[in-house]
Amino acid sequence: xxxNAQQQPSAPHTELPTQYAPADVEGPLYERWVERGYFxxxxxxxxxxxxxxxxxPNVTGSLHxxxxxxxTLMDALTRxxxxxxxEALWLPGMDHAGIATQNKVEQQxxxxxxxxxxxxxxxxxxxxxxxxEEYGGKILGQMRRLGDGVAxxxxxxxxxxxxxxxxxxxxxxxxxxxxxxxxERIINWCPRCLTAISDxxxxxxxxDGELVSIKYGEGEETLVVATTRAETMLGDTAVAxxxxxERYRHLVGRHIKLPLTDRTIPVVADTHVDPEFGTGAVKVxxxxxxxxxxxxxxxxxxxxxxxxxxxxxxxxxxxxxLDRFEARSAIVAALRSQGRIVAEKRPYAHSVGHCSRCKxxxxxxxxxxxxxxxxxxxxxxxxxxxxxxxxxxPEDMSKRYFDWVDNMHDWxxxxxxxxxxxxxxxxxxxxxxxxxxxxxxxxxxxxxxxDTDVLDTWFSSGLWPFSTLGWPEQTADLRKFxxxxxxxxxxxxxxxxxxxxxxxxxxxxxxxxxxxxxxxTGLVRDERGKKMSKSFGNVVDPLDWxxxxxxxxVRFTLARGANPGTDVPIGEDWVQASRNFANKIWNATRFAxxxxxxxxxxxxxxxxxxxxDRWILSRLNQTVxxxxxxxxDFQFAKLSDALFHFAxxxxxxxxxxxxxxxxxxxxxxxxxxxxxxxxxxxVTLRLLHPxxxxxxxxxxxxxxxxxxxxxxxxxEDSGFRDAGAEQEIRSLQSVITxxxxxxxxxxxxxxxxxPARLTLDGTALAPHETAIRQLLRLQPEGDAFSxxxxxxxxxxxxxxxxxxxxxxxxxxxRLAKDLAAAEKEKAQADAKLGNEAFLAKAPDxxxxxxxxxxxxxxxxxxxxxxxxxxxPQA
Numbered sequence: 001x002x003x004n005a006q007q008q009p010s011a012p013h014t015e016l017p018t019q020y021a022p023a024d025v026e027g028p029l030y031e032r033w034v035e036r037g038y039f040x041x042x043x044x045x046x047x048x049x050x051x052x053x054x055x056x057p058n059v060t061g062s063l064h065x066x067x068x069x070x071x072t073l074m075d076a077l078t079r080x081x082x083x084x085x086x087e088a089l090w091l092p093g094m095d096h097a098g099i100a101t102q103n104k105v106e107q108q109x110x111x112x113x114x115x116x117x118x119x120x121x122x123x124x125x126x127x128x129x130x131x132x133e134e135y136g137g138k139i140l141g142q143m144r145r146l147g148d149g150v151a152x153x154x155x156x157x158x159x160x161x162x163x164x165x166x167x168x169x170x171x172x173x174x175x176x177x178x179x180x181x182x183x184e185r186i187i188n189w190c191p192r193c194l195t196a197i198s199d200x201x202x203x204x205x206x207x208d209g210e211l212v213s214i215k216y217g218e219g220e221e222t223l224v225v226a227t228t229r230a231e232t233m234l235g236d237t238a239v240a241x242x243x244x245x246e247r248y249r250h251l252v253g254r255h256i257k258l259p260l261t262d263r264t265i266p267v268v269a270d271t272h273v274d275p276e277f278g279t280g281a282v283k284v285x286x287x288x289x290x291x292x293x294x295x296x297x298x299x300x301x302x303x304x305x306x307x308x309x310x311x312x313x314x315x316x317x318x319x320x321x322l323d324r325f326e327a328r329s330a331i332v333a334a335l336r337s338q339g340r341i342v343a344e345k346r347p348y349a350h351s352v353g354h355c356s357r358c359k360x361x362x363x364x365x366x367x368x369x370x371x372x373x374x375x376x377x378x379x380x381x382x383x384x385x386x387x388x389x390x391x392x393x394p395e396d397m398s399k400r401y402f403d404w405v406d407n408m409h410d411w412x413x414x415x416x417x418x419x420x421x422x423x424x425x426x427x428x429x430x431x432x433x434x435x436x437x438x439x440x441x442x443x444x445x446x447x448x449x450x451d452t453d454v455l456d457t458w459f460s461s462g463l464w465p466f467s468t469l470g471w472p473e474q475t476a477d478l479r480k481f482x483x484x485x486x487x488x489x490x491x492x493x494x495x496x497x498x499x500x501x502x503x504x505x506x507x508x509x510x511x512x513x514x515x516x517x518x519x520x521t522g523l524v525r526d527e528r529g530k531k532m533s534k535s536f537g538n539v540v541d542p543l544d545w546x547x548x549x550x551x552x553x554v555r556f557t558l559a560r561g562a563n564p565g566t567d568v569p570i571g572e573d574w575v576q577a578s579r580n581f582a583n584k585i586w587n588a589t590r591f592a593x594x595x596x597x598x599x600x601x602x603x604x605x606x607x608x609x610x611x612x613d614r615w616i617l618s619r620l621n622q623t624v625x626x627x628x629x630x631x632x633d634f635q636f637a638k639l640s641d642a643l644f645h646f647a648x649x650x651x652x653x654x655x656x657x658x659x660x661x662x663x664x665x666x667x668x669x670x671x672x673x674x675x676x677x678x679x680x681x682x683v684t685l686r687l688l689h690p691x692x693x694x695x696x697x698x699x700x701x702x703x704x705x706x707x708x709x710x711x712x713x714x715x716e717d718s719g720f721r722d723a724g725a726e727q728e729i730r731s732l733q734s735v736i737t738x739x740x741x742x743x744x745x746x747x748x749x750x751x752x753x754x755p756a757r758l759t760l761d762g763t764a765l766a767p768h769e770t771a772i773r774q775l776l777r778l779q780p781e782g783d784a785f786s787x788x789x790x791x792x793x794x795x796x797x798x799x800x801x802x803x804x805x806x807x808x809x810x811x812x813x814r815l816a817k818d819l820a821a822a823e824k825e826k827a828q829a830d831a832k833l834g835n836e837a838f839l840a841k842a843p844d845x846x847x848x849x850x851x852x853x854x855x856x857x858x859x860x861x862x863x864x865x866x867x868x869x870x871x872p873q874a
Contacts, residue, residue: 072558079690092148147555180373185367189362385401589681
């Protein structure tokens with residue numbers, strides 16, 4: 001933290017505007033925080049470090065609810081640690097997003113009637129950098145709007161000079177250690193983007209296709225295979241059957257005729273084939289299917305590529321030059337004309353992979369690519385969690401992590417793009433291959449050329465925890481802030497990003513883990529629990545909600561739904577409720593300031609306080625301890641809920657209300673309560689600050705005169721507890737709650753005054769008689785007082801005279817009508833639940849609804865009968 005971030009107390013203010021207006025407060029406050037350097041981190045500091053690196057959003061991206069959700073939680077963690085005295089670093093940055101960014105610029109060029117090839121590689125890459133400077137990074141401004149307390153002076157980009165050096169360094173190291181190699185393998189290929197894509201960039205959906213059964217062979221040596229991609233049969237090099245399948249044992253080792261070609265192909269026996277599925281025979285196309293490729297490797301089969309990079313058929317013959325889908329129809333028609341179609345099913349719904357960028361159907365394709373040999377790296381990544389060096393939270397998510405790292409396949413890292421980290425390998429005229437490190441000169445001379453591919457974006461983002469701190473140089477930042485403390489991210493990318501950071505971090509940093517804890521969150525869904533999608537029409541722009549309700553309201557809503565590893569449903573009504581909470585905090589603090597709440601001077605001793613003061617301080621310290629424990633367990637929903645109920649229910653609804661009589665009476669007790677109320681608000685605002693930073697900053701600085709709550713000390717549990725005061729106030733609350741309930745049941749208006757006799761002798765409630773009467777609108781009993789209702793509660797007795805306040809006859813008539821309706825509802829529910837035929841046929845959810853109706857009817861009957869008994873006789 002910088003020197004200008006030290007507290008400089010000034011005189012507290014005592015006035016606040018009548019209403020809280022987030023739009024007027026949030027922007028200026030955030031800029032003040034940044035200008036004063038509150039979010040900066042100093043590697044020379046003697047404070048203990050606390051580090052989180054932000055999962056880098058795409059340079060093309062905008063803030064969505066998923067970002068807002070995770071950023072709120074990361075911000076809460078770092079704000080709290082900063083207040084606890086840590087040198088807290090939350091490091092921001094962006095990912096260069098290879099495919100997405102290149103597509104953006106190519107779309108621009110297309111509008112100009114050009115392609116990237118018209119510009120050439122160097123000019124095109126320069127054009128992408130220009131686009132990045134002009135249009136990229138929109139999300140960074142939106143992060144400011146949310147209140148992200150990141151160290152902007154340390155912002156990184158996966159293509160900046162330092163990170164590019166890190167990429168080239170680790171590539172060279174992996175290559176020299178024979179952990180990177182080049183080979184032909186099956187990859188996901190996008191015929192539109194013209195590049196290999198990672199598994200995470202493939203979206204699967206149910207498509208209506210066709211399932212065609214085709215007869216291979218002649219005479220008695222025939223087999224029937226079924227396929228959804230008839231065009232790939234041009235590249236078939238075998239038919240596979242299970243070795244134990246008696247139907248085909250006589251054909252294993254023989255060759256059969258491949259239709260529409262002049263080739264014959266062998267029948268091979270392979271345990272991959274399921275004899276119970278279909279005909280028990282499968283066509284094998286090693287160049288266009290990952291399972292077929294594996295079968296081909298086991299049996300030494302030829303791999304025949306039948307399509308080019310645009311998915312156009314390249315095999316000589318009548319189908320050459322056709323698009324794959326055109327060829328599919330033409331081939332089926334040709335097979336049909338030869339009598340080789342045994343069956344056709346249309347539509348046939350099946351799962352098909354699509355490019356997440358352009359929605360084109362992905363083509364499995366044999367291609368020469370660069371790969372990472374992940375075996376030893378994945379082993380190390382798994383061991384780091386097994387031996388406890390890295391903890392996964394929640395712990396039950398560990399199984400998913402192990403399922404991935406223990407069964408990881410080699411990783412295709414090359415992409416056929418121009419935007420990205422170009423692979424640092426040169427090829428010579430005599431077949432030489434040279435990998436060049438960052439401080440080495442590439443080979444020169446006639447015939448030498450650099451590999452044209454770039455690295456997968458996930459390759460550079462896998463280095464993020466240490467490359468952003470200066471690696472491969474041994475910087476002061478790296479020594480101070482590595483390993484990072486927490487990686488907070490969604491469980492959906494545990495495979496694609498988390499595991500790769502673990503592998504690269506352990507490898508590059510000589511076995512030192514990249515982070516100590518992996519805190520996994522769920523995904524944000526709509527209020528019905530449905531995935532947010534443009535096609536569903538339920539996508540929400542968080543900025544719209546921020547405009548309408550304020551950033552604090554959005555943050556608190558997201559935090560309050562954040563149970564570890566569990567998806568988060570969210571609706572606008574919940575954001576509105578959080579806005580109401582911010583308003584409640586504002587109004588309660590405003591009232592407190594108007595009534596003498598202060599933080600000046602020492603806190604009075606317990607002997608100088610009343611029970612109400614001692615109760616709220618006891619509860620305050622318990623809340624501090626509870627919130628601390630929940631933060632350490634990443635229980636954001638529970639800690640937010642604890643803070644909500646303590647602030648709203650106990651501080652604002654009870655303590656403030658109970659203290660009003662004290663403030664009205666004035667004198668020394670009012671001064672004591674004013675100091676206690678100031679203390680409670682001070683601590684409560686500091687506890688709330690990490691989740692709702694803007695409203696708490698305004699209120700805390702007004703209350704205390706401190707420079708900023710951002711750099712205030714985090715509250716500590718003083719250990720003060722007062723069980724007696726807590727029991728006394730619980731009794732007081734019981735009396736007030738019970739009488740309020742009775743008044744409501746009798747139809748009395750909230751402000752309507754009722755004569756009452758309070759019998760408090762022998763209880764601890766005697767000192768609270770004035771507060772009880774004021775809160776319950778109970779006036780003293782007069783000479784004509786006649787108790788028409790008596791309520792015994794918490795050892796006390798409250799006698800009420802309702803004569804003249806309600807029409808007893810009309811009220812009995814109304815309640816009798818309500819009772820008849822409840823009894824009718826009970827009878828109907830009883831009848832249905834007693835009907836065995838109905839229970840046998842009705843869905844479970846219907847039966848549960850009827851049981852709930854019965855329970856509600858029973859409650860209503862009991863409540864109404866009690867109300868009738870309490871009514872005075874007419």
